[in-house]
Amino acid sequence: MTKYNIIATSAMGLEAIVAKEVRDLGYECQVENGRISFTGDESAIVRSNLWLRTADRIKIKIGEFKATTFDELFEKTKALPWEQYLPVNAEFPVIGKSVKSKLFSVSDCQGIVKKAIVERMRKQYKQVTWFEENGPLYRIEVALHKDIALITLDASGSGLHKRGYRAGQGEAPLKETLAAALVLLTNWTADRPFVDPFCGSGTIPIEAALIGQNIAPGFNRDYVSEKWHWIPERVWDQARDEAESLANYDQELDIIGSDIDHRMVKIASDNAFEAGFGDMIQFKQMQVKDFTTTKEYGVIVGNPPYGERLGDKPSVEKMYQDMGQAFAPLETWSIYMLTSHEQFEQFYGRTATKKRKLFNGFIKTDYYQFWGKRPPKKKD
Structure with missing residues (x-):
């Protein structure tokens, strides 16, 4: 099975708890501010979505590199193996954020990343001139921090806090x-x-x-990655x-x-x-x-x-x-x-x-x- 670089994102202060949950699932991990990184196969992506009680989202890391110019961002994004992840009909919106980086215009960064992926896909799917984007959703994020671009694919869809049981809520509900x-x-x-x-x-x-x-906690909800062709x-x-x-309903x-x-x-x-x-x-x-x-x-x-x-x-x-x-x-x-x-x-x-x-x-x-x-x- 293919190994993926997986990131569980977390609220500030909860990283150690998320990391313990990841280890309890059987994966070694590294902890940084707001993110817990580990490697695993398709089942690791699925199991972490289903089981992590305190993580915000599960993302797949597609690439990480230095980018101080739009040219650099374009070329290095284009060099990533997008065809391994995105089918020809994929809907792939790009979201972004930038902190303390030379490339501070988020909308420009999103546009460049989108263009680079399209270029790469055109090479792969030679007969296609226009991508319809009417298939499964693959939400891509470009996050720049101190000139390092991290490009990820969101495997959760709606945040993991949405368990599916909240029929109603008060004014300031706790996540x-x-x-x-x-x-x-x-x-x-x-x-x-x-x-x-x-x-x-x-x-x-x-x-x-x-x-x-x-x-x-995620047993009764849907995930965007359930529709991805490469997770059977x-x-x-x-x-x-x-x-x-593993559920103990008799407890x-x-x-x-x-x-x-x-x-x-x-x-x-x-x-x-x-x-x-x-x-x-x-x-x-x-x-x-x-x-x-x-x-x-x-x-x-x-x-x-x-x-x-x-x-x-x-x-x-x-x-x-x-x-x-x-x-x-x-x-x-x-x-x-x-x-x-x-x-x-x-x-x-x-x-x-x-x-x-x-x-x-x-x-x-x-x-x-x-x-x-x-x-x-x-x-x-």
Whole structure:
């Protein structure tokens, strides 16, 4: 089988988590800012699309080279083996970006790359004078950074955060990939209670359920590369069969999501139903200050309001205080909160065991981690 250079793109701060997921799939990888690179065959492209919970997209690297002139960009793009990837009827739009590079006009770079590919294809398909572009989609990206051009092919289509279960959402929904990362950064295992007291449209509890039952997050969606002639249909079938056999649908889950807004609770329930967890995740309307439990060794993960708008700040700070008081008796529980509020610990009333910088979209946040007592070791 052919070996490809594959890139899993990632949000800032999540690279190490994506890299761990790639290694868990059995591929050695290199980590850079925002991208995790590895090599693999067609099944690696398919499996990483299906399984990576925290990556944004899967791309195939076609070429990487220095380009300081349009001439250089044209010739080096034309030298790449496009005929190995694109059939004669391929639809191949070119998108681009440029950072700290002499070739700073993105639209010009896109045009040059497109022209170079057409030239190369004309040589290959001699009888063709005009490419109809009415076949499968091959979205090409030219990304210039410090005069190095990276040319890739997008194998995902819509971003990997689009799992296909979100029937509705609130004002500021958390991306599914970040929600999965928040769960993976905890010490939670599927045999322990899990609570999200700010569940919104239910993304964190649903991602926890997918992790708890080892369900491939991309199992129920389509990918642009399913229509590519050089990835046989049987490769997709095998990968989906593998995902089906690895899922642990019998794993019981104790997952609760609550929110102050009854409309969000309804949306969260609908989304959980759409994801196949209709009866497995409990959703209820509740304020965080009313949370009590007699269970032990659970995990709480939350993305509470940040108080970004000035008028919201006092009520958010009061809510952090109430939360600290409600959670104080939970000695065996581990608590994880994501917020951009810099005085969170002060209002919550405790110093975090550990903090991790993460980005929620463009908002710089900290993931505050308060570790509870370790559960007793299970007897064999």
